[in-house]
Amino acid sequence: MAIHVFGLTGGIGSGKSTVAARFRERGLPVIDADELARDAVAAGSPGLADVVAAFGPEVLDAAGGLERQKVAAVVFADERARQRLNSIIHPRVRELSVKRVSELDAQGEPLACYEVPLLVESGLGELLRPLVVVSVPEALQVTRTVARDASSEEHARARVRAQLPLEQKVALADYVIDNAGSREATRAQADRVLDAICERLGILVERYPRP
Numbered sequence: 001m002a003i004h005v006f007g008l009t010g011g012i013g014s015g016k017s018t019v020a021a022r023f024r025e026r027g028l029p030v031i032d033a034d035e036l037a038r039d040a041v042a043a044g045s046p047g048l049a050d051v052v053a054a055f056g057p058e059v060l061d062a063a064g065g066l067e068r069q070k071v072a073a074v075v076f077a078d079e080r081a082r083q084r085l086n087s088i089i090h091p092r093v094r095e096l097s098v099k100r101v102s103e104l105d106a107q108g109e110p111l112a113c114y115e116v117p118l119l120v121e122s123g124l125g126e127l128l129r130p131l132v133v134v135s136v137p138e139a140l141q142v143t144r145t146v147a148r149d150a151s152s153e154e155h156a157r158a159r160v161r162a163q164l165p166l167e168q169k170v171a172l173a174d175y176v177i178d179n180a181g182s183r184e185a186t187r188a189q190a191d192r193v194l195d196a197i198c199e200r201l202g203i204l205v206e207r208y209p210r211p
Contacts, residue, residue: 003105004201005031005112007128009119011166012159013144014134015179015186020115022190026208029109031100033093033116040092041066050088055081073155076162090122110203120169130174130197135166140180 008023008030010016020030041047043065051059051066055074061067075082097114104112114128125131136144138160145156170176175196177189191210198205 001101001105003101003109003112004203005101005114005128006130006132006197007119007124008113008115008132008134009117009169010134010136010179011141011163011169012117013141013148013156014136014166015144016115016117016134018179018183018186019132019134019177019190020113022187023113023194023208025211026191026194028194028208029104029112031097031112031114033097033114033119036093036096036100037089039096040089047088047092051085054084054088069149072159076155076159082162110207111198111201118163120172121164125172130200131172132175132177132193132197133166133169133173134177134179134186135170136178136180138166141166 008016008020020032024030039045041051043063048066051071055071059067059070059074071085075085101112101114113132116122116124116128119125119128119131141160142153142156145151145159146153149156151159175193177186177193179186194208195205197203198208
């Protein structure tokens with residue numbers, strides 16, 4: 001393929017979506033692994049059937065779809081359960097991501113971003129260079145996760161600590177975006193990073209104009 005795909009990651013509550021949204025505003029295709037994961041277990045899909053077989057029908061909502069909060073409550077408290085869920089979802093996400101990249105390549109896109117929460121944990125860091133990591137202090141991760149999910153602080157801390165510490169991801173990054181400040185400051189950093197990636201890869205920055 002002619003297209004180049006770089007990685008965007010961070011941790012829960014770190015603000016990856018803010019950076020991804022800015023990239024999209026500038027016309028850069030962003031593939032969201034979370035969206036692919038939802039597609040992989042959509043109502044009526046083989047993926048959902050496998051999840052139900054593994055965890056029981058109680059993980060379904062009234063409409064027959066996956067109740068993600070119920071699944072999260074189980075897997076973030078049990079490493080074996082988390083591995084079992086990942087073994088169901090991750091292969092399907094990989095298939096969907098390859099399909100999406102192929103589509104973008106066929107459309108003549110020179111560059112795309114793959115937004116993956118567990119990119120480093122999944123061993124994809126070296127495959128998706130340059131690697132962009134969005135970083136915030138752990139306390140802020142917890143605060144934002146509680147506010148976003150209406151969860152308890154204990155549950156939020158468990159979810160944060162189920163992932164590789166952000167400082168370890170930062171150590172592997174080619175570019176780091178500090179999201180501890182204002183939204184405008186984060187967007188400005190995202191702009192600089194995208195410009196730098198274009199220059200590094202020989203892609204015209206003008207292809208992705210700032211709004």
